[in-house]
Amino acid sequence: MPVIRLLILLAALFGSPAYADRAVLSGALCAPALADQIAALGALAEAGATGGKDEAAWARTVVEAVDARALRCAASLAFIGEGDAALDAASLAPSPAPVDAAPMPINNRLRAAAASAAAALTLFVDTEPAARAKAATTLERRREALSLTILDAALAAETEPTVLAVLEPLRARMMLADPDPQNRIRAIDAIAAETTLRNRTLIAEALSEEADTTVQAAGQAAMARIDRQIAIGQVLATLYSGLSYASVLLLAALGLAIIFGLMGVINLAQGEFIMIGAYAAWFVQNAIRALLPGLIDWYLIIALPISFLVAALVGVVMEALVLRRLYNRPLMTLLATWAVSLLLINLVRVTIGTQNLEFHQPFYVVGGVPVVGDFIVTLNRLFAIAIAALAFVGVVLLLRVTTFGMNVRAVAQNRAMAGAAGIDARQTDRLAIALGSGLAGLAGVALAPLYNVNPNMGAGFIVDSFMVVVLGGVGSLAGAVAASFGIGQINVIMEPLYGAVAAKVVVLLLVIAFIQRRPEGLFAPKGRR
Amino acid sequence: MMGGGMLFRVIALSLAALTIALPILGGPLAGSGIGISPYLANIIGQIATFALLAIALDLIWGFAGVLSLGHGLFFALGGYLIAMHMLKDGYVNAGVVPDLMTFMGWTELPGYWAFFESFPYAAVLILVLPGLLAFAYGWISFRSRVSGVSFAIITQALTYVAMLLMFRNDTGFGGNNGMTGFVSLLGMPMGAPSTAVWLATASTAAALGAFLLCGRLVRSPFGRMLIAVRDDEARLRFLGYDPVWPKLAAWTLSGVMAAIAGALYAPQVGIINPRLLSPEVSIEIAVWVALGGRGTLSGAVIGAVVISALKFWLTGFAPDLWPFILSLLVLIVVVGLPNGLTDLRLPKLKGARHGG
Numbered sequence: 015m016p017v018i019r020l021l022i023l024l025a026a027l028f029g030s031p032a033y034a035d036r037a038v039l040s041g042a043l044c045a046p047a048l049a050d051q052i053a054a055l056g057a058l059a060e061a062g063a064t065g066g067k068d069e070a071a072w073a074r075t076v077v078e079a080v081d082a083r084a085l086r087c088a089a090s091l092a093f094i095g096e097g098d099a100a101l102d103a104a105s106l107a108p109s110p111a112p113v114d115a116a117p118m119p120i121n122n123r124l125r126a127a128a129a130s131a132a133a134a135l136t137l138f139v140d141t142e143p144a145a146r147a148k149a150a151t152t153l154e155r156r157r158e159a160l161s162l163t164i165l166d167a168a169l170a171a172e173t174e175p176t177v178l179a180v181l182e183p184l185r186a187r188m189m190l191a192d193p194d195p196q197n198r199i200r201a202i203d204a205i206a207a208e209t210t211l212r213n214r215t216l217i218a219e220a221l222s223e224e225a226d227t228t229v230q231a232a233g234q235a236a237m238a239r240i241d242r243q244i245a246i247g248q249v250l251a252t253l254y255s256g257l258s259y260a261s262v263l264l265l266a267a268l269g270l271a272i273i274f275g276l277m278g279v280i281n282l283a284q285g286e287f288i289m290i291g292a293y294a295a296w297f298v299q300n301a302i303r304a305l306l307p308g309l310i311d312w313y314l315i316i317a318l319p320i321s322f323l324v325a326a327l328v329g330v331v332m333e334a335l336v337l338r339r340l341y342n343r344p345l346m347t348l349l350a351t352w353a354v355s356l357l358l359i360n361l362v363r364v365t366i367g368t369q370n371l372e373f374h375q376p377f378y379v380v381g382g383v384p385v386v387g388d389f390i391v392t393l394n395r396l397f398a399i400a401i402a403a404l405a406f407v408g409v410v411l412l413l414r415v416t417t418f419g420m421n422v423r424a425v426a427q428n429r430a431m432a433g434a435a436g437i438d439a440r441q442t443d444r445l446a447i448a449l450g451s452g453l454a455g456l457a458g459v460a461l462a463p464l465y466n467v468n469p470n471m472g473a474g475f476i477v478d479s480f481m482v483v484v485l486g487g488v489g490s491l492a493g494a495v496a497a498s499f500g501i502g503q504i505n506v507i508m509e510p511l512y513g514a515v516a517a518k519v520v521v522l523l524l525v526i527a528f529i530q531r532r533p534e535g536l537f538a539p540k541g542r543r
Numbered sequence: 544m545m546g547g548g549m550l551f552r553v554i555a556l557s558l559a560a561l562t563i564a565l566p567i568l569g570g571p572l573a574g575s576g577i578g579i580s581p582y583l584a585n586i587i588g589q590i591a592t593f594a595l596l597a598i599a600l601d602l603i604w605g606f607a608g609v610l611s612l613g614h615g616l617f618f619a620l621g622g623y624l625i626a627m628h629m630l631k632d633g634y635v636n637a638g639v640v641p642d643l644m645t646f647m648g649w650t651e652l653p654g655y656w657a658f659f660e661s662f663p664y665a666a667v668l669i670l671v672l673p674g675l676l677a678f679a680y681g682w683i684s685f686r687s688r689v690s691g692v693s694f695a696i697i698t699q700a701l702t703y704v705a706m707l708l709m710f711r712n713d714t715g716f717g718g719n720n721g722m723t724g725f726v727s728l729l730g731m732p733m734g735a736p737s738t739a740v741w742l743a744t745a746s747t748a749a750a751l752g753a754f755l756l757c758g759r760l761v762r763s764p765f766g767r768m769l770i771a772v773r774d775d776e777a778r779l780r781f782l783g784y785d786p787v788w789p790k791l792a793a794w795t796l797s798g799v800m801a802a803i804a805g806a807l808y809a810p811q812v813g814i815i816n817p818r819l820l821s822p823e824v825s826i827e828i829a830v831w832v833a834l835g836g837r838g839t840l841s842g843a844v845i846g847a848v849v850i851s852a853l854k855f856w857l858t859g860f861a862p863d864l865w866p867f868i869l870s871l872l873v874l875i876v877v878v879g880l881p882n883g884l885t886d887l888r889l890p891k892l893k894g895a896r897h898g899g
């Protein structure tokens with residue numbers, strides 16, 4: 015009674031459209047031709063991908079039934095299982111299969127397509143990341159039931175990086191394998207929109223098997239475009255890492271320059287004050303972890319004032335015990351501050367040890383923002399740059415606006431006259447030492463997420479900071495900024511090309527050449543000395 | 544107090560006595576009760592090279608007021624040159640392949656090793672190369688009136704860069720392993736007791752020679768000029784003198800003396816490597832002079848002898864303690880005894896020295 019069946023079908027259609035769709039989708043598996051059956055598997059996977067989790071779960075059950083040879087067909091209706099125990103493939107409700115229901119014929123191509131569809135649907139059904147990652151690798155090999163629609167839906171829903179790392183290139187390869195050359199060109203352009211080295215490799219792989227000349231031309235153009243972007247990215251990345259090195263240098267050199275400009279004292283222990291700042295940050299981290307674990311992510315921020323104060327305190331103690339007695343003997347202060355640095359290094363070595371300290375990496379110093387090519391604005395470097403910028407603004411304001419700043423400038427210009435005008439020069443010295451040492455302490459915090467923190471970390475910075483002071487001129491802030499950026503950039507630009515030695519040699523030769531013409535530094539104040 | 548006086552004579556006589564006694568006590572009398580073991584002779588020889596190095600630095604710092612924190616550069620240069628001679632000599636005459644060739648897989652030494660098997664050639668280079676280097680850097684700096692702290696820092700940076708350069712393995716100077724495995728020097732086999740004694744004797748003789756030479760020099764009109772440069776360079780210039788040439792002469796002589804010290808040192812320790820170029824070594828030289836007393840040659844010798852003897856003794860059983868002792872010693876002397884240990888003996892001079 016075909017009419018009644020049709021009526022039932024219509025009722026089902028109107029009563030529950032989803033089931034009707036499912037009936038059509040699953041019924042399509044019973045098509046006589048193999049190609050149609052494979053297409054049906056693809057349609058099932060696509061329906062699951064776009065229809066939500068329930069739909070995906072259902073589709074996977076049906077597809078797995080195909081793979082398990084459990085699917086039976088009776089007049090374009092599919093059933094799972096045999097006889098009275100059978101389920102209706104559309105609703106998965108028990109529904110005895112008609113006696114004429116025949117097992118669906120299975121061959122290897124169909125099984126491969128079924129496996130592909132099952133893997134695709136697993137991406138939407140399984141909550142276990144490992145299972146999804148396994149499904150994604152299966153899809154790399156078996157693309158029979160895979161479509162761009164499915165992949166796009168999966169990419170939109172996926173959050174697990176390991177799965178994304180498989181799916182993203184897979185999508186690119188799918189697009190590049192399109193039979194229509196126009197689509198392939200479009201695919202190349204779409205891939206080249208994100209100019210990373212990985213995408214360049216993908217296009218190069220595709221082009222090695224490409225026969226169509228227009229596609230070849232488009233691919234070559236896209237690769238040239240990516241190459242250009244990557245080159246720009248590399249230049250930017252170099253400049254950026256130079257900028258971050260320069261900011262740490264600036265923090266260290268700013269303190270040196272202030273002390274040198276005021277007292278003619280070069281503090282050879284400045285590098286060790288950086289180390290003290292980093293160790294203070296480490297202690298802050300451990301204290302917060304023990305007492306206020308909820309704030310652990312913010313320890314670097316909390317450490318900023320503390321590291322500043324600790325390093326400033328060490329500086330003030332050094333001034334009170336040593337430097338105060340050496341004001342007219344600047345060369346002796348070199349030896350004295352060197353002795354202090356030796357003492358500090360060995361004190362830390364004996365009390366805490368020589369190993370590199372472990373630092374928790376809070377979210378604001380992890381990862382970065384991709385900009386162009388492979389250039390990523392990494393947050394740990396940005397953190398250092400931000401600290402340096404803020405500290406620099408603070409120092410400028412302090413020296414330009416406050417009374418203390420005026421005193422510093424007055425004493426630096428003429429100590430005797432400043433004293434005659436009622437400025438306590440020794441008090442000013444002490445505060446300036448505290449400021450200069452504290453800035454080195456800040457540099458230590460800025461370095462904590464970037465560099466190895468150990469008792470010897472200061473030694474690497476000391477020569478470069480001096481060069482900044484010599485090049486930047488005495489007590490000149492603008493000069494210190496210009497010099498630290500110049501030296502920072504020369505270091506990072508030369509290093510990959512000719513090695514660290516060449517960078518240092520060039521900086522040194524520049525400094526020696528420069529000091530010939532301007533012994534007072536880059537932006538020396540005009541006037542007699 | 545220009546290096547004359549009682550103390551000067553005592554030190555000159557002691558050095559002379561050592562120079563005469565070492566070959567006798569270390570040679571025929573070695574086994575007897577008053578004999579000197581080769582080990583002790585070796586230590587005396589090393590300390591004598593340090594004394595020579597301190598005299599070299601004191602000439603330029605104590606008298607001309609120019610602090611160098613890079614005398615390790617000249618010291619190491621002398622050491623590397625003599626090491627190159629010994630390695631090449633061993634390679635050519637004894638067939639001993641230098642380690643650095645094996646390490647780099649070279650079948651022959653680079654071109655700049657040519658003629659190094661000849662001792663006179665190496666000896667001339669030991670005098671000329673450091674002299675040229677010192678002259679070039681001094682000329683550039685003094686002419687443009689770079690002085691004081693800037694000069695000191697740049698000498699240290701130069702030494703630091705040289706260290707980085709020598710740490711590279713492809714430069715042909717042995718990289719971080721340096722040079723070792725010397726066979727002989729002037730026909731004397733390395734490691735033999737007599738060689739140790741003769742090297743020590745040569746070192747004390749060199750220290751004595753430098754001590755007497757510099758003693759004469761600082762008492763001469765030239766020495767007066769140096770002291771004038773130290774005390775008030777601007778006034779000297781105003782009086783119509785050019786301070787560049789006396790400074791340059793003293794600086795170059797100082798560099799050459801430091802190189803000779805290095806050339807005597809390297810055979811005695813049997814190795815040369817870039818660690819001699821580290822900033823710490825150069826600063827330690829300045830510490831000897833500061834501790835002994837700048838501006839008196841006797842002080843420089845005393846400082847070098849006392850501190851390096853203390854270091855030899857202490858690093859034997861408490862190497863971790865040495866940095867603490869050294870840094871505290873420096874702080875105490877720098878703060879409490881502005882003219883070094885000689886202050887302990889002398890009544891306080893009226894008015895501290897200038898040019899600190």
